[in-house]
Amino acid sequence: MLNRKTTIPISRPVPFDFPDDIHRHWNRADREISAMANGASLTMPFLEPFLIKTIRDCAELVDSPLLKEEIKGFCLQEAHHFKAHRRFNDLLKKNGYPELEALEQDMKQAYIKLSQKPLQKRMAYTAGFEAMTMGITKWIIGDRVKLFAGADSRVASFMIWHMVEETEHKCVAFDAYKAVYGHSLSSYWHRMLGVFHGSLHVMLLSRQGYHIMLKKDGLWGNLKSRWRLWRRVCWFAFATGPYLIRAALPGHNPRREKDLQWVLDWMEGWETWDKDQAPLVDTHHPNIPVPFY
Template sequence: MKQSDYKYQTKNNEIVVRDFVFDFPVDIDPVWIPCNPVRSHMFNGFSLTMPYLEPYLIRSILKAREYVSDPQLLKDMSGFNHQEANHFKCHRRYNELLKANGYPELERVEKHMVKAYARLESKSLRTQLAYSAGFESMTNGFTHWLITKRVALFGGANPHVSSFWIMHMIEEAEHKTVAFDTYVAYSGQYLARFLGVFHGSGHIVGLGIWAMFISLKKDKILYRPKTILQILKELMLMCANVGPFMFRALLPSFNPRQVQDPQWMKDWVKGYTTLPKDALIPLLDTSNPDMPVPFKLSHTQK
């Protein structure tokens, strides 16, 4: 299945493997966005999927290695796997706190995911890689949504969880080309990649929303009109902000290199390089009306 005509295209961003550690308080409130249990539980639901999804992404990339000969792509694949490994370990710590702090029922979704990924891995490698590339095309939309709407989404929210989500999405944008390139190097067939956008994205959104319903039911607010309206609002916001990125990913001419990273993300990446070795990642000031990057920027970076 190896495509002998695969040619690596240069890209603008570097994949940096950083320490990805957030010191979540053990008594963290799972409703981490004040007065917004729906949004809190929706993001918690997405977090719940990560320790199952991201190890799967890593395995799919590892399986594809023997079909890839381009040294630059191999280097990107390694960077991708290191970043994803750091992400899912941190999500797992956070998810354990969610379950310990009131939502042990989430384990039901976790048990389902073990079986779902085992089933997916019995399918062809092309289907597996198309799923990975499809999911990654959605994360790019999340990066833009979470960064450009950070104040509206996370203003006044828990700084650990807000910072954790935004840093995760920054690293997603850094490695946005890798699953796509791996798919193209292995197969490149358009139809499977097209279907993978729905498969990878729809699966994770569906699982996250299922987990959100479980949590809202536990809170005994799921069937309230206010909650239902808020769920519809959150889903519409997600579709409006992430949908265009997924639509673009469906086009035959799509390449993640076409998507420009937000300036705030570039400032964050540059600011991170000024951080002393072994220093903890500075948290966002979610009470600041601009929620600036948590680093001192030089004049030219503003």
């Protein structure tokens, strides 16, 4: 669902402040899940500015005023996301993982290098990564009870907030790519490669992050923990894989991906909410319901 009067994504405040007491194992019962999500968070302050820069470059070639407005909304949301993730990541470094700093420098360099690639390749990466976010939403929000039961509700709400907005702007990068590069076979080929480039690159960088964190926690060499991690990685792959496969097919259109009702209800709840920040989700509720009601 989009802003009812327009199709322009709207940017909402982060649903919580970032106090120092956020623990790096915000899901105490599941350190592997905490590490996987923390690893993904680590990439955001480098990935999302890259997405913004790329789609802004692309916007210069777009004619449609509506699509240009949608791109502006996309950029506002992504800028909001990466700033929030940077604050969260700073807490992770402060609260146990100072060694992530070196990996952040590597990530910075990786995106500087990627920024020098031709625009079509960067846009295909952007649209490709955005396709994966629909699968991540299915995982994070569809499987929220398994992921967040008993976890720190602030972190759960933060991750859910991000994925709600990813749902909202899921078509923007795809539309911008299509508007500029059209429907030719060559355009499809580049876009299809971008699905795997964008998603696998971010997964690889995230893995480097959780590797460092689990090593620091003394869990990387622990067979039981590695088995738990492997099962969670497979769980993630099964949730996101179908979205990537569909995105890589000719004729793909993200509009055909059905949004989760929970996400739609969250957006509707926000529209009638009169406070600055959204309420936190209740991670102790057996169903973790939409928090506005």
